Amino acid sequence: MDATEKHGAQYAAGGAYGPDAVATSMQRGDGGFGRDQQTYYDHPVLQKPHWKWEIVTYFFVGGIAAASSALAALAAAGGDPDDALLVRNARYSALAGALVSGALLVKDLGRPDRFLNMLRIVKLKSPMSVGVYVLSLFSMNAGLRALEQLRADGHVPFAVPGWIAKPLRVSTGAPSTALMACYTGVLVSATAIPVWFTGRRHIPAIFVCSAASTGAALQNGLLALTGGSARTSKKLAVIELIASSAEAILLLHWRLSVGESAKPLFRGTRGRRLERFTLVGGLALPALLLLPSVVSRRPRHDPALGLIAAAAALFGGYVLRESVVYAGRDSASDARAYLRHPE
Amino acid sequence: MSTPEHGFFTDVTLCIGCKACEVACKQWNQLPADGYALSGNSYDNTNGLSATTWRHVAFVEQMDRVEPSASRWMMMSDVCKHCTNAGCLEACPTGAIIRNEFNDVFVQPDVCNGCGYCVPSCPFGVVAIQPQSGIAQKCTLCYDRQKDGLEPACAKSCPTESITFGPIEELRALAEARVAKLQAEGREAHLYGVDGPETRDVGALNAFFLIPDRPEVFNLPPNPVLPSKFQRAAYTSGLLGALALGAVGLAVFRPKPGSA
Numbered sequence: 001m002d003a004t005e006k007h008g009a010q011y012a013a014g015g016a017y018g019p020d021a022v023a024t025s026m027q028r029g030d031g032g033f034g035r036d037q038q039t040y041y042d043h044p045v046l047q048k049p050h051w052k053w054e055i056v057t058y059f060f061v062g063g064i065a066a067a068s069s070a071l072a073a074l075a076a077a078g079g080d081p082d083d084a085l086l087v088r089n090a091r092y093s094a095l096a097g098a099l100v101s102g103a104l105l106v107k108d109l110g111r112p113d114r115f116l117n118m119l120r121i122v123k124l125k126s127p128m129s130v131g132v133y134v135l136s137l138f139s140m141n142a143g144l145r146a147l148e149q150l151r152a153d154g155h156v157p158f159a160v161p162g163w164i165a166k167p168l169r170v171s172t173g174a175p176s177t178a179l180m181a182c183y184t185g186v187l188v189s190a191t192a193i194p195v196w197f198t199g200r201r202h203i204p205a206i207f208v209c210s211a212a213s214t215g216a217a218l219q220n221g222l223l224a225l226t227g228g229s230a231r232t233s234k235k236l237a238v239i240e241l242i243a244s245s246a247e248a249i250l251l252l253h254w255r256l257s258v259g260e261s262a263k264p265l266f267r268g269t270r271g272r273r274l275e276r277f278t279l280v281g282g283l284a285l286p287a288l289l290l291l292p293s294v295v296s297r298r299p300r301h302d303p304a305l306g307l308i309a310a311a312a313a314l315f316g317g318y319v320l321r322e323s324v325v326y327a328g329r330d331s332a333s334d335a336r337a338y339l340r341h342p343e
Numbered sequence: 344m345s346t347p348e349h350g351f352f353t354d355v356t357l358c359i360g361c362k363a364c365e366v367a368c369k370q371w372n373q374l375p376a377d378g379y380a381l382s383g384n385s386y387d388n389t390n391g392l393s394a395t396t397w398r399h400v401a402f403v404e405q406m407d408r409v410e411p412s413a414s415r416w417m418m419m420s421d422v423c424k425h426c427t428n429a430g431c432l433e434a435c436p437t438g439a440i441i442r443n444e445f446n447d448v449f450v451q452p453d454v455c456n457g458c459g460y461c462v463p464s465c466p467f468g469v470v471a472i473q474p475q476s477g478i479a480q481k482c483t484l485c486y487d488r489q490k491d492g493l494e495p496a497c498a499k500s501c502p503t504e505s506i507t508f509g510p511i512e513e514l515r516a517l518a519e520a521r522v523a524k525l526q527a528e529g530r531e532a533h534l535y536g537v538d539g540p541e542t543r544d545v546g547a548l549n550a551f552f553l554i555p556d557r558p559e560v561f562n563l564p565p566n567p568v569l570p571s572k573f574q575r576a577a578y579t580s581g582l583l584g585a586l587a588l589g590a591v592g593l594a595v596f597r598p599k600p601g602s603a
Contacts, residue, residue, distance in 0.1 A: 070588075075596050109457055117454060125433050126460070179582075185580070197573045339564055341566065
């Protein structure tokens with residue numbers, strides 16, 4: 001005799017326990033379970049992460065800051081005089097992003113001195129601890145570059161002494177920038193939340209791609225506002241196109257390869273929002289707007305178009321971080337997803 | 344000074360659901376009340392562990408309509424598991440979560456900064472942020488009482504010895520004997536948190552249980568994960584992505600011959 005015959009469909013379906021527990025239990029008249037009980041009244045096994053808009057915004061701004069810093073370094077290394085304006089904009093925005101990031105983390109913790117508690121120890125096993133040092137080194141690097149830029153622009157009369165600048169540049173440049181772009185993805189992946197840990201092969205790479213596409217979009221927008229050259233704008237558009245295509249492919253692959261545990265991210269209201277504002281509005285729309293300037297041999301500069309594309313891409317990037325963070329809260333509440341996870 | 348590992352053995356077959364452990368824990372640790380909401384889930388109006396509830400008695404009513412005499416009513420007093428490989432401890436960036444001299448997982452309240460990363464890192468959903476203090480809190484295994492040679496408040500108050508406290512080795516021997524006795528009587532009984540599949544990632548639990556049914560019946564995960572094991576795949580994914588996009592950037596910004 002199988003469970004359905006023995007206890008009736010309501011037990012086998014197992015869906016009768018939840019917020020309406022009192023009503024359903026009175027209807028059934030037994031107040032409890034059958035022998036084939038799947039969960040404990042569907043009460044969550046896991047606690048919900050408390051992260052709110054501060055952390056969502058930090059993930060978003062931190063990614064843009066990292067990408068801006070990388071774009072500044074790459075453009076400076078390329079040495080094209082047309083790109084000088086990009087280098088300047090990107091260096092300043094990287095520092096601004098780093099400062100905003102720190103402020104957001106302090107806001108989340110509640111008091112500034114609480115940030116210092118994390119500088120007591122270095123713990124490579126904790127992505128949160130790694131992240132604190134990544135952000136600190138990244139901020140130092142961004143500060144140094146911005147100072148150098150201020151000096152080059154003639155705003156400050158002194159230069160950072162070489163014995164400070166050189167080791168700082170070597171030790172903090174590329175590694176801290178790369179980690180700054182991806183560690184937030186590692187941070188959410190290395191948890192017990194099903195939607196996050198089952199996405200561990202996708203989330204960090206998606207965050208990096210989103211950092212690059214939103215960073216390039218922001219720089220393109222700034223370039224349009226500050227009157228940059230069409231050639232620089234085209235280079236940024238190429239980077240944004242490649243990054244956002246990779247991001248879209250990774251998102252779709254994640255969606256197709258993962259099972260029930262990613263339900264809170266890809267289905268329902270949140271799934272539609274992610275589709276509308278990230279996949280379509282944030283990735284496809286800017287790509288369509290940018291494509292003509294990328295494929296044409298003589299790039300035309302259209303600031304208005306650039307600004308629209310940038311705004312859409314930036315909003316899409318924000319919605320991506322928001323969706324991933326809040327899907328984690330829903331996933332933590334889903335007892336079934338965790339009790340049955342395949343790992 | 345070396346102290347033998349101390350922990351809890353909680354025997355579901357002895358629990359009568361009196362909730363003395365919940366009350367004693369709240370009183371000794373001066374934890375605030377959680378309100379008077381009724382859940383409708385048997386006699387369980389606590390629902391689960393939280394930052395202000397460090398012992399929680401679950402009530403499982405299994406009704407057998409075909410053979411009413413086979414119906415069961417089980418109670419289980421849940422608590423922090425004090426894992427050998429503790430996800431919260433590994434995740435803590437401040438070093439607030441430590442393993443104390445009794446080998447229990449303890450949150451130092453003056454060091455915790457409320458970052459909340461331990462919360463999604465606990466595979467059992469135990470530790471949580473307390474909104475009033477803004478820091479992470481959970482069962483301390485009555486660290487203060489242990490230091491004075493007393494047993495924790497919950498174990499002290501348990502009238503049926505469903506909760507026993509003591510050196511882990513002694514507790515395991517006691518638990519094995521209890522399982523053997525129950526099984527000899529033809530009753531279902533096994534240990535959760537000693538050497539079963541649930542210990543694959545998190546290791547043996549310093550607070551382990553004797554349960555007469557599958558773990559999920561008591562909201563215990565059959566397969567709890569240790570989050571740090573996901574780091575390698577995650578870092579690989581992120582750094583490969585960064586490397587690939589860095590290469591794209593280099594190619595895009597490389598000086599064109601004859602252009603400059």
